[in-house]
Amino acid sequence: MKRFTLRVASSFISLEQAELNLQRELNKDSFDDTYTKAKSAWNEKLKRVEVAGGTIDQMRTFYSCLYRMLCFPHKMYEIDKNGKVVHYSPYSGKTEAGYRFAGTGFWDTFRALYPFLNLVYPGINVEMQKGLISDYKEGGWLPEWSSPSYSDIMIGNNSASVVADAYVKGLRWLRY
Structure with missing residues (x-):
């Protein structure tokens, strides 16, 4: 089984800007590097709000909603x-x-x-x-x-x- 990596970027401005965005965002990072950086960035955002006293399902629901709220x-x-x-x-x-x-x-x-x-x-x-x-x-x-x-x-x-x-x-x- 072969493994390959696909790098994708977009821009509302131009193809040249999309290429610049690709280099700026991903550079030559591997998939695992990108995954680790993304997880760290989201954890940094989500840890600003700490909740306590709920069940594990309630905690998951809260942080799931917080994540979605921060997407917009x-x-x-x-x-x-x-x-x-x-x-x-x-x-x-x-x-x-x-x-x-x-x-x-x-x-x-x-x-x-x-x-x-x-x-x-x-x-x-x-x-x-x-x-x-x-x-x-x-x-x-x-x-x-x-x-x-x-x-x-x-x-x-x-x-x-x-x-x-x-x-x-x-x-x-x-x-x-």
Whole structure:
């Protein structure tokens, strides 16, 4: 039985960026190296919240839900060849400087996900807030459904609640 390794990368920007992402993320790591790094990275994220007193099944359920919660919103930004944060903008159709996230509907996540991230994972939430600023600057308003493409489909302004919650919790770096 032969064993082979397949390396795959993607980019919303270009094939050249996908190649750069592949080199940056995987370099020449073996499958086992990649597995170990990924496990370590997830354990670092998951250990920020410790629960006690539940059954093993309840603990598994909790950490499974925490893992899934941390999978969204998706990071839609990449690091270019100069080490700068960039993203493809569905608003301008160009590669733009700065952060961008997608894959969340603010009508539900503004109630629990973002307030939780503000408290437990403030670093990533700072990036998400900067991503909202990118959306506003490029699209003219805060998104209500942050999909990878342009979406003007929701009423209300739940994402404004996300910005306000970050602000009142002390994340006052909004000098983008």
